[in-house]
Amino acid sequence: MRWNLRLTAANKGIWKASELQRNLAEHGLVISAGKMSGLWSGQPVSLKLEDLGVICVVLGCEIGDLLIPEPSKVNRPGHEETGRVAVGSGTIAPGRFRPLD
Numbered sequence: 001m002r003w004n005l006r007l008t009a010a011n012k013g014i015w016k017a018s019e020l021q022r023n024l025a026e027h028g029l030v031i032s033a034g035k036m037s038g039l040w041s042g043q044p045v046s047l048k049l050e051d052l053g054v055i056c057v058v059l060g061c062e063i064g065d066l067l068i069p070e071p072s073k074v075n076r077p078g079h080e081e082t083g084r085v086a087v088g089s090g091t092i093a094p095g096r097f098r099p100l101d
Contacts (some may be wrong), residue, residue, distance in 0.1 A: 001068065001069060001070060002043070002067075002068040002070055003039075003042070003044060003066065003067065004065065004066050004067070004068050005020075005039055005040060005055070006040060006041070006068055007061055008061050008065045008066055009044075009059060011054070012059050012060060012061070017025045017036050017037060017039075017040035017041075017095040018036075020036070020040070020059075021033075021036045023058045024054060024055065024058055027054050027057060027058055028054065028065070029051055029054040029055070029058075052066070
């Protein structure tokens with residue numbers, strides 16, 4: 001999933017994180033400056049559904065405006081993948097790997 005808060009806010013005329021932060025606080029969602037910065041410029045690791053609901057109300061948007069599916073990035077069972085695997089403090093060189101059965 002791709003987090004699309006900044007563009008969704010811009011489409012509603014909100015150009016600064018601090019402005020959105022104030023609007024969210026007016027609706028009962030108080031967010032620290034650090035968390036707001038992460039929501040604005042990054043992709044949240046976790047977000048409460050209740051908070052997501054308040055963001056949608058403030059922006060007048062749907063959840064699908066904020067969370068954009070990226071099916072091509074979803075791993076499918078039974079398909080091998082390439083990449084690096086972390087092992088202890090090192091990594092295994094790029095190659096093919098598959099989940100253990």
